[in-house]
Amino acid sequence: MKKYAYIGSLGLIAVITTEFGIIGILPQVAEHYKISIDKAGYLLSAFALVIALTGPFMTLLTSGIDRKKIMIASIFMFLITGIVSSFSPPFWLLMIVRILPAFLQPVYIATALSVAVSQADENKKNELMSIVFNGVTIAMVTTVPFATWISGLFSWEYSFMIQTVVSLIALVVIQLMLPSIPVKEKKSYGSQLTILRKPLFILSTLTNFFMITAWFSTYSYFADYLSKAKGMNTSMISYMLLLFGVIGILANWIAGKMLNKNVAGTTAFFLSGTILIPILFYVSDGNLWATIIVIGIWGFLYSPSFLNASTYMISSAPHALEFANSLATSFGNLGVTLGTTLGGWIIVTQGAQYIPWIGFVFGLLAFSMMIVRSLIEKRTRELSTC
Known part of the structure; x- marks a missing residue:
């Protein structure tokens, strides 16, 4: 039902506003606590690391x-x-309260997706999943830039107030509009864990990991990169986040x-941005309008990354949707952790202008995993026809 997909999407807006809302205010948080930008980045990378380590379990x-109870909790x-x-x-304490919801973030995403597709025809499932994942991009176009803009007008604490309001709205809607959905047939742990032995699933997981690492090495420092490398102020950065999200x-x-x-062709098409964007940013140099155009292209190619990663992984394990999705979320967030850590290190040691090139390297690694998976699938088909 589309209704369930839209409810799941609303909850995901709350989740993403909390997880990534910190991106636009990292420089202010670093200044408030008198710490370096890479230390402030722990607020994002630690959140992601907890998801990566605990999500599947x-x-x-x-x-x-x-x-319903899981989504509300x-x-x-x-x-x-x-x-x-x-x-x-x-x-x-800020670090602790940031980490706590991370334990349930992959549970929410996996649950929302399974609820959305539970009554759908096979040919409609990807479309319903895209509705849920639209919560990510809607947050990018509304709550995340709005919270950044408000923090620029007043102070960074107001960003968290916006996050609180969004979470409260999502909580009320889920409580009132989503019926109780008891699990009719619980799959055994063993039947779900078997996907970990499949080479295609392992390669898909590595593709996800390298892809998200590539994107988040720069995206985690969206505000810092545009400020230091492109000379934008907080207000301009909030508009760039808005443009990023709309597209x-x-x-x-x-x-x-x-x-x-x-699935594979779509994933490869959007993954190409990890190669293209660093080159375009280098060419745009200090030209404002050229930079704005590149940010638009960046937003288009980046935004479906979690949808593409999850769908690509599920395509290699269709009979364990929730567990496969939780692994997609976990390894995606492991990519967020590595990308954020590497990006922060490069900013401190080399300068913000160099962080897009991390994405270039990890984008190539992601493409190599896709190529290997494609070759194995082709070989398997050839053997099956013999």
Whole structure:
């Protein structure tokens, strides 16, 4: 049902506003706590690392619980995080409350996707998944840039207040509009874990990991990169986030349609941005309008990355959707952690202008994994016809 997909999307807006809303205010947070930008980046990378390490286990542990209860518990944790963070607590406490909802983030995403496609025809599932994942791009076009803009007008704490309001709205909607969805048949842990032995799934996982590492080495420092390398102020950066998100909504819709026809081709098309964007940023140099055009292209090619990564992984394990999705979320967030860590290190040691080239390297690695998977699939088809 599309209704369930839209409810899942709303919750994902709350999740993404909390996880990535920090990106636009990292320089202000670093200044407030008198720490370096790479240390402030821990607020994003630590969140992502917890997801990476615990996501699959949490999804397996909660696989027998009513889907509505899981979604409510997850969003409630994000609500608490926003409330506490808005009071600018000591940095150690801010780090703790940032980490806590990370334990349930992959559980929410996997649950929302499984609920969205639970009653759908096979040829409609990717489209419904794209509706849920549109929560990511909608957050990028509305709440994330709005929170950044508000923080520029007042202070960074207001960004967390926006996150709190979004989480509260999502919590109320899920409670009122989503029916109780008990699990009728819980799959055994063993049946789900078998996908870990499939070479195609392992290659798809590595593709996901390298792809997200490539994108987030730069995207995690969106504000810092545009400020230091392109000379933009906070207000201009919030407009760039808005542009990024508006184009991203269109990109997600197009990707959903394309994935229904060709999963590997669609993934490769959008992955090409990891190679293209560093070159375009280098060519644009200090030209403002050229930079704005590159940011638009960046938003288009980046925005469906989580949708593409999840769909690409699920295509190699269609019978374990939730577990495969939790692994996609976990390895994606492991990519966020590595990308954020490498990006912060490059900024401190070399300069912000060099971080897009990290994406170039990891983009090539992601493409190499796709090529190997394609060759194995081709070989398997040839053997099956013999």
